Amino acid sequence: MPSFDTVSEVDLHEVSNAVDQANRDVGTRYDFKGSSAKVEHSGEVLTILADSEFQLDQVKDILHKKLAKRGIDLGSLEEAKVEITINQARQNLTVRQGIPQDIARRIVKLVKDARLKVQVSIQGDKVRVSGKKRDDLQDVIALLRDAAIDLPLQYINFRD
Numbered sequence: 404m405p406s407f408d409t410v411s412e413v414d415l416h417e418v419s420n421a422v423d424q425a426n427r428d429v430g431t432r433y434d435f436k437g438s439s440a441k442v443e444h445s446g447e448v449l450t451i452l453a454d455s456e457f458q459l460d461q462v463k464d465i466l467h468k469k470l471a472k473r474g475i476d477l478g479s480l481e482e483a484k485v486e487i488t489i490n491q492a493r494q495n496l497t498v499r500q501g502i503p504q505d506i507a508r509r510i511v512k513l514v515k516d517a518r519l520k521v522q523v524s525i526q527g528d529k530v531r532v533s534g535k536k537r538d539d540l541q542d543v544i545a546l547l548r549d550a551a552i553d554l555p556l557q558y559i560n561f562r563d
Contacts, residue, residue, distance in 0.1 A: 405540055406533035407561040408526075409510065409547065411502050411554050413479045418498060419444055421469040428465050435462075439491070442466055449480075449496040456485060459492040466496075476555035499554065501528025506554055510547065517546055537563065 422444040429435050429442075440453040440462050451466065453459040467477055483495040502510070507525045514523045514532065519542055521534035532543050544558050 404533050404535060405537050405561070405563050406531060407540060407544075408559050409502070409530040409532065410528070410557050410559055411479065412500060412557060413475055413498050415447070415498065417473045417475055418449070418470065421466065421473045421475065422449060425462070425466040425469045428469070429462055447498040447500060449498070451494045451496065453492050454490065456487060456492045459485065459494060463494070463496075478553065478555045502530060502554065502556075503528075506552060510550075510552065513550055514543055514546065517543075519543060519546075 422442050425442050429440050435458070438454045438458060440458050441451075442462060443450040443452065449466070451459055451462050453462050470477060470480075479499050481497040481499055483497070485492060485494045504525070507528075507530050510530050511523045511525060514521065519534070519539050520536070521532050521539050521543055524531050532540060534540055534543075540561075547556055547558075
């Protein structure tokens, strides 16, 4: 029976490369000379540091461009509130991995409401879809691509 898994994954190595490129770009820009603007990367958390909120927005824009060039969907970043102190502004960005339970339930409900002849099950942080026909599975992928889910989805392990 054909099946596939719906996941939301981000390659953290590509994130690390994008952070390195952004730091290199910030270090060479004239408007950042003498400032402490940089991006720190630890696990799934990116921390943007700058002298002011304006510089922080510029560094974030540079980081977004580098991530987009590396093929990382910006929808997988969850932005925290900007923290401003006397001489520094900082913001944490969290890279979301996996599908949370509430969004997984929404996906299951969406597929079931479409009345396609497939079975949908939640398996940890993935959603598995299986059916008798490959065409039904492709219809589910098209349905999920058109749905308003605020998380980038990938479709892996397509088995026949």
